[in-house]
Amino acid sequence: MQAGRLRPDGLVVALILAILATAGFNCVLIMAAIVSGLIDGLHIAAAAAGRISACDTYGMSVGAFVAVLLVRRVPWRPLCTTLLCLLIVLDLATTQIHDIAPLMLIRAVHGTCGGLLIGISYGIFARSTIPERCFGMLCVVQGCISGFGLMFLPRLVPVFGVPVLFVALAAFSALALALVPLLPAFRVEVSAATARGPLRPTLVLALLAIFFFQSGNSAPGAYIIELGRSAGLDLQFVTTAVGIAGWAGMAGAAMVIIVGARFGRALPIAIATLAAALGTAAFHASTVPFVYVAANIATSITWYVGVSYILGLCATFDRTGRAAALGGLCSKLGYASGPFAASFLLGGGAVASYAAVIDLGVVLLCICAALAITAAVKADRARET
Numbered sequence: 412m413q414a415g416r417l418r419p420d421g422l423v424v425a426l427i428l429a430i431l432a433t434a435g436f437n438c439v440l441i442m443a444a445i446v447s448g449l450i451d452g453l454h455i456a457a458a459a460a461g462r463i464s465a466c467d468t469y470g471m472s473v474g475a476f477v478a479v480l481l482v483r484r485v486p487w488r489p490l491c492t493t494l495l496c497l498l499i500v501l502d503l504a505t506t507q508i509h510d511i512a513p514l515m516l517i518r519a520v521h522g523t524c525g526g527l528l529i530g531i532s533y534g535i536f537a538r539s540t541i542p543e544r545c546f547g548m549l550c551v552v553q554g555c556i557s558g559f560g561l562m563f564l565p566r567l568v569p570v571f572g573v574p575v576l577f578v579a580l581a582a583f584s585a586l587a588l589a590l591v592p593l594l595p596a597f598r599v600e601v602s603a604a605t606a607r608g609p610l611r612p613t614l615v616l617a618l619l620a621i622f623f624f625q626s627g628n629s630a631p632g633a634y635i636i637e638l639g640r641s642a643g644l645d646l647q648f649v650t651t652a653v654g655i656a657g658w659a660g661m662a663g664a665a666m667v668i669i670v671g672a673r674f675g676r677a678l679p680i681a682i683a684t685l686a687a688a689l690g691t692a693a694f695h696a697s698t699v700p701f702v703y704v705a706a707n708i709a710t711s712i713t714w715y716v717g718v719s720y721i722l723g724l725c726a727t728f729d730r731t732g733r734a735a736a737l738g739g740l741c742s743k744l745g746y747a748s749g750p751f752a753a754s755f756l757l758g759g760g761a762v763a764s765y766a767a768v769i770d771l772g773v774v775l776l777c778i779c780a781a782l783a784i785t786a787a788v789k790a791d792r793a794r795e796t
Contacts, residue, residue, distance in 0.1 A: 419595045420540050422548070422668070427590045428539075429549040432532035433556060434495060434587040435474075435525035437580050438467045438518070440553055441560040445576055448565070449514075452573035459511050466515045468747070470522020471529065475740040478530020483731035487531055488591060494528040495588040502581035506574035526743075533722070533739045534732020538597040542735065543676070543723030547667030550715045554661040556583070558654075613789045614728040618741045620783035621721045624684065625745030626752065627775030628714050631691060631768050633750035634757070635707070638765045642697035652704045660711030667719040676724050677787035683717035684780035691772045718742070721783055724790060749775070 417424050438445065442464050449460035481490070501521040508514050536545040560579070567575045631638065639649035663683075670679070690709030697703040725738030749772070756767040 417593060417595060419538075419597065420544070422544075424594060425539070425545045425548040425668070426552070427594055428532060428535055428545050429552040430583075430590060431491060431535075431587050431594075432529050432549055433552050434498060434584045435471070435528035435532070436553065437556060437560075437583055438464070438521065438525065439471070440557040441564060441576070441580075442467075444561055444564045444568075448568045448573045448576050452568055453509055455511060463511065463514045463518055466519040467522035467525070470519040470524075471526030472740070472743050472747070474523040474526020474528070475530045475736070475743055476526075477523075478527050478534070478736045479733060479740060481527075482531055482534035482736045483733050487535055487597070487732075488594070491528060491531055492588065492591055494524050494531075495584050495591070497524045498528070498584040499581045499588070502577040502584065505577045530736040530739050531732075533726070533735040535594075535597050536723075537726035537732040537735035538730055541671045541723075542726035543719050544668050544671050546719040546722045546726075547664045547715070550664035550719055551661050551668070554657065554664065554715075558658060611728055613786050614725065614734055614737075616782045616786035617721060617725045617728070617790075618737055620779050620786060621718070621725060621738050622741045622745035622748070623775050623779035623782065624687075624717055624721055625742050626749035627691070627772045627779055628687065628710065629746045629749030630753040630775065631694060631765075631772040632710070634753065634765065634768060638694060638768070639697055639703055641765050642703065644697065644700060644703060648700065649703075652700075652707050655704070656707035656711040659708045660715045663712035663715035664719060667716055672723070675787070675791040676720055677784060677791050679716060680720045680724070680783045680787045681780065683713045683720065684776060684783055687713035687717060688773050688776040688780065691769060691776060694769045695766060717783075720787075724783070724787055727790060 417427075433440070446460045446464050449455045449463060455463070498521060501517055501524065505514065505517055505521070508517060536542045536549075539545055564576055564579060635653060636646075636649050639652070640646060667679075687710055690706050690713060693702055693706035693709070697706070722735070722738045722742065726732075726735035728734040753768045753771060756771060757764045
């Protein structure tokens with residue numbers, strides 16, 4: 412395969428773009444393994460290990476913001492190549508550092524580069540005629556990386572030490588770097604019309620929708636294990652249920668890849684957001700094991716479908732990619748804001764406290780549904796005319 416020979420809207424290109432974006436997000440996908448490795452391998456306190464990993468996440472938000480400013484001004488291929496090289500160097504350098512402060516600094520820089528790479532990748536998604544397919548493929552790739560990474564990498568740390576975690580991250584970035592030359596040019600002429608695209612009121616609705624969707628899912632999602640335990644379920648049962656739901660959710664992403672925008676965006680977004688609200692509400696009956704498992708699977712599938720279509724909706728407003736980068740920024744802000752808001756409702760881990768967190772998630776998802784369906788209906792009507 413050679414550069415430019417691949418169909419811009421084909422599945423192979425969608426897969427390569429998903430790998431490119433995942434290279435910037437890998438450290439979050441295996442965050443639990445990194446935290447555990449820092450604690451066991453470097454004997455760093457749990458709180459400090461968490462702060463080190465958090466530096467990656469905070470850096471991503473900074474990088475995502477910078478991407479909004481650069482996505483239509485800087486040639487994407489040289490920038491992505493440079494960022495992937497930096498990620499490889501920073502991951503390999505991390506293997507030689509053992510002190511907390513330098514680790515926090517280098518991971519913050521790594522996160523900034525990763526967030527910028529993700530934002531630029533989302534901008535390239537927007538230049539495809541079916542961005543939902545790219546976002547769906549992204550969910551599949553991230554689900555596989557998260558599942559296999561959390562399953563196998565912690566087992567390698569006792570044998571090869573903490574460096575194996577960051578070598579694995581560098582190896583994935585190297586894979587993405589090797590695939591970049593295969594991507595088509597994705598050139599888009601920037602006109603006055605495309606420059607005004609991100610300011611459209613309908614896009615504002617879509618951006619707010621992705622913020623509320625992510626916050627509504629992450630508010631109860633961050634405490635999903637403790638929620639199950641507070642309902643009297645066994646820890647092994649709870650973790651198994653959460654793991655199965657994570658894998659099952661990729662069926663939703665596969666559906667997005669197959670269906671795309673064939674039936675418009677309003678219908679799948681309505682189904683995904685409203686079903687997510689119902690699935691979240693079902694956690695109130697978590698004392699029934701079957702309901703807890705079913706609610707986990709339902710919210711996992713609807714998350715994959717919803718995030719793919721809403722981010723895809725954002726991408727359609729601006730072919731230069733700026734709107735898609737804005738969607739990525741709002742997505743990260745929402746994902747961080749949900750657990751933050753939920754933390755104020757927790758009172759010593761009581762069952763009633765988790766019930767309030769569930770209610771918060773339902774309310775946020777209902778707000779998302781109203782915003783997203785309105786934006787999608789308007790976008791579908793505009794496409795038809």
